[in-house]
Amino acid sequence: MHRSKNVLVVGNGGREHALVWKLTRDGANVFAAPGNAGTAEEATNLPIQATDSDALLDAVKQHEIDLVVVGPEAPLVNGLVDKLTEAGVRTFGPSALAAQLEGSKIFCKELLHTNDIPTATYRQFNSLDKARSFLESREDEPVVVKADGLAAGKGVFVCSNREEALDAINQLQRDPQFRTAASGVLIEERL
Structure with a gap:
């Protein structure tokens, strides 16, 4: 007798819920880690954080998982796909x-610059103070301020003028969610 494929979807957002929904409609036996209230209606949620690669690997073995689909950026950047592969x-x-x-x-x-791939003109800074000084020394032009690292989709600020750009730098400095992401900062021309 042929068994359904066991699939583990890693993450707890709307993207993962949509994946779980579709996979169950296609006949897969789906697990989600950690999942959310929506995935719980379609699949078996496992109380494992998306960044806990050791526990995820154990769950793969325990539940005889045939395929793992990784959604969130943090476990991808941290090498979950590499470890599982x-x-x-x-x-x-x-x-x-x-x-x-x-x-x-x-x-x-x-990478874009090294490979001559067109991109907006930019400057990079390893401190918020240097980024602030740069903004204060230039003409009042529209720019985009970007925290270097992962910031849950919140680390990009499209600014119409210097005041907005300086406000963005201040927000990166004071908001705890940006502490790691803002260890480097990009300021680029607004296209």
Whole structure:
């Protein structure tokens, strides 16, 4: 007798809920880690954080998972796909190196520049104070301020003028959610 495929969807957002919904409609036996209230209606939620690669690998073995689909950026950047693939688990998602395109705005810009791929003109800074000084020394022009790292989709500020750009730098400095993401900052021309 042929059994349904066991699929583990890693994450707890709307994207993961949509994946769970579709996979169950296609006949898969789906698990979600950690999942959410919506995935609980369609699949078996596992109380494992998306960044706990050891516990996820244990769950893959315990539940005889045939395929893992990784949604959130943090486990991708942290190398979850690499770890699972090295363990022989069929996994859908980019490697840690490929995920750096999303995980580091500076890495992405340097890759674009090195390969002569057109991109907005930019400056990178390793401190918020240097970024602030740069903004204060230039003409009052529209810019985009970007925290380098992952910031849950909140680290990009499209600014119409210097005041808005300085406000963005201040927000990056005072808001705890940006502490790690703002260890590097990009300021680029607004297209």
